[in-house]
Amino acid sequence: MERVDHLADERNKAEFNVDDMKIVWAGSRHAFDVSNRMSRLVANDPVFEKSKRAVMSRKELFKNTLRKSVHAWKLINELRLSDEEGLKLRSFMDQPGFLDLHWGMFVPAIKGQGTEQQQQKWLSLATKMQIIGCYAQTELGHGSNVQGLETTATFDPKTDQFIIHSPTQTSSKWWPGGLGKVSTHAVIYARLITNGKDHGVHGFIVQLRSLDDHSPLPGITVGDIGMKFGNGAYNSMDNGFLMFDHFRIPRDQMLMRLSKVTREGKYVASDVPRQLVYGTMVYVRQSIVSNASTALARAVCIATRYSAVRRQFGSHDGGIETQVINYKTQQNRLFPLLASAYAFRFVGEWLKWLYTDVTKRLEASDFATLPEAHACTAGLKSMTTSATSDGIEECRKLCGGHGYLWCSGLPELFAVYVPACTYEGDNVVLQLQVARFLMKTVSQLGSGKAPSGTTAYMGRAKHLLQCSSGVRNARDWLNPGMVLEAFEARALRMAVTCANNLSKFENQEQGFSELLADLVEAATAHCQLIVVSKFIAKVEGDIEGKGVKKQLKNLCYIYALYLLHKHLGDFLSTNSVTPEQASLANQQLRSLYSQVRPNAVALVDAFDYTDQYLGSVLGRYDGNVYPKLFEEALKDPLNDSVVPDGYREYIRPLIKQRFRSAKL
Amino acid sequence: MTKEPIYSPRMLHRDPDSPRPVLPTQLTSSTLRCSQFQTNVFCLRERDLLERFTSEVAQLQGRGESREFSFLLSHQLAEDLGKAFTEKAMLQTILDAEAKLPTGSVKDVLGLVRSMYALISLEEDPSLLRYGYLSQDNVGDVRREVSKLCGELRPHALALVTSFGIPDSFLSPIAFNWVEANTWSSV
Numbered sequence: 001m002e003r004v005d006h007l008a009d010e011r012n013k014a015e016f017n018v019d020d021m022k023i024v025w026a027g028s029r030h031a032f033d034v035s036n037r038m039s040r041l042v043a044n045d046p047v048f049e050k051s052k053r054a055v056m057s058r059k060e061l062f063k064n065t066l067r068k069s070v071h072a073w074k075l076i077n078e079l080r081l082s083d084e085e086g087l088k089l090r091s092f093m094d095q096p097g098f099l100d101l102h103w104g105m106f107v108p109a110i111k112g113q114g115t116e117q118q119q120q121k122w123l124s125l126a127t128k129m130q131i132i133g134c135y136a137q138t139e140l141g142h143g144s145n146v147q148g149l150e151t152t153a154t155f156d157p158k159t160d161q162f163i164i165h166s167p168t169q170t171s172s173k174w175w176p177g178g179l180g181k182v183s184t185h186a187v188i189y190a191r192l193i194t195n196g197k198d199h200g201v202h203g204f205i206v207q208l209r210s211l212d213d214h215s216p217l218p219g220i221t222v223g224d225i226g227m228k229f230g231n232g233a234y235n236s237m238d239n240g241f242l243m244f245d246h247f248r249i250p251r252d253q254m255l256m257r258l259s260k261v262t263r264e265g266k267y268v269a270s271d272v273p274r275q276l277v278y279g280t281m282v283y284v285r286q287s288i289v290s291n292a293s294t295a296l297a298r299a300v301c302i303a304t305r306y307s308a309v310r311r312q313f314g315s316h317d318g319g320i321e322t323q324v325i326n327y328k329t330q331q332n333r334l335f336p337l338l339a340s341a342y343a344f345r346f347v348g349e350w351l352k353w354l355y356t357d358v359t360k361r362l363e364a365s366d367f368a369t370l371p372e373a374h375a376c377t378a379g380l381k382s383m384t385t386s387a388t389s390d391g392i393e394e395c396r397k398l399c400g401g402h403g404y405l406w407c408s409g410l411p412e413l414f415a416v417y418v419p420a421c422t423y424e425g426d427n428v429v430l431q432l433q434v435a436r437f438l439m440k441t442v443s444q445l446g447s448g449k450a451p452s453g454t455t456a457y458m459g460r461a462k463h464l465l466q467c468s469s470g471v472r473n474a475r476d477w478l479n480p481g482m483v484l485e486a487f488e489a490r491a492l493r494m495a496v497t498c499a500n501n502l503s504k505f506e507n508q509e510q511g512f513s514e515l516l517a518d519l520v521e522a523a524t525a526h527c528q529l530i531v532v533s534k535f536i537a538k539v540e541g542d543i544e545g546k547g548v549k550k551q552l553k554n555l556c557y558i559y560a561l562y563l564l565h566k567h568l569g570d571f572l573s574t575n576s577v578t579p580e581q582a583s584l585a586n587q588q589l590r591s592l593y594s595q596v597r598p599n600a601v602a603l604v605d606a607f608d609y610t611d612q613y614l615g616s617v618l619g620r621y622d623g624n625v626y627p628k629l630f631e632e633a634l635k636d637p638l639n640d641s642v643v644p645d646g647y648r649e650y651i652r653p654l655i656k657q658r659f660r661s662a663k664l
Numbered sequence: 665m666t667k668e669p670i671y672s673p674r675m676l677h678r679d680p681d682s683p684r685p686v687l688p689t690q691l692t693s694s695t696l697r698c699s700q701f702q703t704n705v706f707c708l709r710e711r712d713l714l715e716r717f718t719s720e721v722a723q724l725q726g727r728g729e730s731r732e733f734s735f736l737l738s739h740q741l742a743e744d745l746g747k748a749f750t751e752k753a754m755l756q757t758i759l760d761a762e763a764k765l766p767t768g769s770v771k772d773v774l775g776l777v778r779s780m781y782a783l784i785s786l787e788e789d790p791s792l793l794r795y796g797y798l799s800q801d802n803v804g805d806v807r808r809e810v811s812k813l814c815g816e817l818r819p820h821a822l823a824l825v826t827s828f829g830i831p832d833s834f835l836s837p838i839a840f841n842w843v844e845a846n847t848w849s850s851v
Contacts, residue, residue: 329739568790579794
């Protein structure tokens with residue numbers, strides 16, 4: 001059969017060089033090369049096949065995950081892949097499994113919290129996968145509030161051991177990935193109790209299962225917590241529960257880089273500053289923001305290609321119907337998500353810089369920027385994951401009824417993605433942390449202390465509190481200074497309004513809880529300003545490739561003006577823009593949609609996703625959708641027989657009106 | 665016996681002679697909770713958006729655009745108008761249901777729920793500010809009233825959802841004691 005590209009006409013409309021845009025999306029030529037090689041390696045390997053995931057039973061799916069995970073590990077060793085390449089290979093494997101938590105949480109926890117000796121001993125085992133570890137923190141009764149964990153680790157000076165115990169039902173560990181069936185060890189977070197005193201939550205390395213036959217060690221109760229949302233998705237991961245019955249571990253299995261317990265049971269804080277933990281936090285959140293851009297890009301890629309393929313209405317005199325991507329409503333819903341994918345990509349890049357900056361400062365014992373880095377990363381994690389989960393579901397709706405089919409790729413993408421809004425910090429809780437930081441920053445204005453980093457704009461409070469936008473025509477909304485000033489004024493005025501309202505309460509905490517909803521909105525406004533300013537900084541910088549910078553500018557201002565449109569109430573109520581200026585912004589937004597339209601398919605081609613990775617019939621590179629939908633339907637197990645199982649027992653008696661009496 | 669139609673004639677009939685509602689400049693708590701005020705602001709919004717929409721479409725057609733294309737270009741206003749109509753229809757339906765109830769605690773709580781619906785709809789709609797139906801101070805008043813209503817509805821939250829009458833077997837353990845349902849003795 002001839003391979004025809006049904007989207008070739010769309011690709012020919014591109015006004016920029018797609019290969020150059022691929023480099024921009026990847027971040028560098030090196031990053032593109034790694035990504036491209038690893039994605040093709042996975043796509044061409046039959047072991048990584050995944051089109052039958054939705055019809056596997058839980059046990060089959062889990063076993064399949066074990067097979068893929070070990071196969072990936074073998075490839076990493078045989079091909080001598082670097083850490084970077086190995087990570088990429090696993091991401092293209094695209095199936096949640098124990099490797100994610102072993103490498104993503106267990107190993108980093110030991111690196112960050114273990115002493116030199118502990119690292120040498122445990123990391124050598126972990127990096128060769130002679131042990132498999134997970135990160136057991138969350139409990140049945142406590143997720144967001146880590147300080148409320150109930151599991152205890154009580155030092156026993158007689159035996160030089162810690163006794164790990166689950167005192168209550170709610171202290172059972174619950175949710176850790178890889179714990180249910182696979183991990184032999186875990187970093188357990190528990191309250192450290194020594195000499196009768198509670199020193200708070202600390203990490204302990206605990207062996208859970210025998211390295212000979214994998215049976216749980218005595219005193220340990222462990223298992224899987226059950227099915228989760230979606231077909232496939234996280235059901236390939238053995239999220240687990242874990243309870244301890246006075247389980248004993250050697251004293252030197254407490255992670256002691258930041259604090260230690262002596263043989264006599266004395267608690268000693270080490271001279272290593274505990275602020276070092278923040279470095280890991282920034283790193284984890286950066287990867288979550290980058291993952292948000294990837295997940296959103298996948299959804300947008302599928303919806304964009306299908307919107308160019310699908311035609312509905314608009315026929316004139318028996319002619320061909322209109323591609324739905326030409327409708328202004330489809331563009332108004334889809335193009336802001338395309339812009340958001342690029343926006344989150346670039347803010348993710350900026351967070352990489354922030355991580356190196358924070359790490360450098362930590363090494364120099366400079367903790368001055370930590371509060372801002374913490375608030376900034378918390379807010380961006382919250383904002384990008386919320387926008388992405390909403391965006392994936394919106395992309396599914398943009399595909400109409402066919403988006404509801406599993407083989408569209410979107411239902412599973414949504415199910416596998418949404419936990420990002422909860423893990424590593426509940427999104428609303430994180431925004432409240434941002435709000436606290438903003439209130440503190442506002443309270444320091446006028447004290448002479450100049451705010452820095454992402455709150456530097458607050459140093460211009462005098463101007464921003466009274467200025468009015470100078471926009472006079474639609475094109476003014478393509479001026480970076482005009483856009484930034486509008487977002488800065490809005491964010492600052494919302495924060496100042498909250499601070500003023502807070503000051504009317506005698507009790508600060510009571511005021512905070514009364515104004516929670518407003519504070520979250522002020523925090524969101526601040527985070528949106530960060531993303532807009534980083535996108536503008538990116539597109540105003542040097543970018544190679546014919547027409548590339550132009551397209552990125554279009555996406556940048558679509559992102560900004562769409563946010564302005566969506567949150568217009570904020571901008572109007574703070575007087576950051578007038579209704580007339582808002583109308584001009586809408587005009588410019590419509591103009592930008594028209595400019596992006598011919599480039600839409602090429603802009604998603606720049607993501608360089610293989611069809612295997614996308615796993616979507618609707619989003620096929622070649623646009624050959626309807627014949628493939630039919631092919632997929634025929635593969636469904638229900639079509640294994642013309643007459644369904646159960647017909648003779650239930651349907652035929654009904655039709656023939658030949659019931660046997662039910663015996664009660 | 666004839667069932668009352670779901671949509672009362674009042675909603676379908678636009679009296680061209682009825683004056684455009686005038687909103688008070690000061691929105692007190694009692695004003696915001698007043699059904700007449702809520703109805704007025706919803707009607708005002710809908711009527712104004714309809715006039716803007718028809719005017720924009722006529723203007724585009726006057727410039728030679730087809731009716732179909734004019735509608736497409738005005739989709740933003742069309743969506744706002746559709747939403748305004750729907751929200752007004754729902755408010756009217758709630759008010760009709762409320763009016764049938766005898767005076768008492770059920771009616772009072774339903775009034776709180778109705779006001780929450782009305783005010784949260786207003787709070788989330790930027791067209792109120794964009795087109796000048798409400799001032800900035802008014803919007804601030806609405807926002808504070810929503811917060812107050814949350815506090816007043818709080819003690820009724822469990823009773824209100826119990827009123828749905830959903831059998832326990834239809835709900836998952838998470839609707840009851842989720843912790844107990846997932847402890848080891850049950851697993």
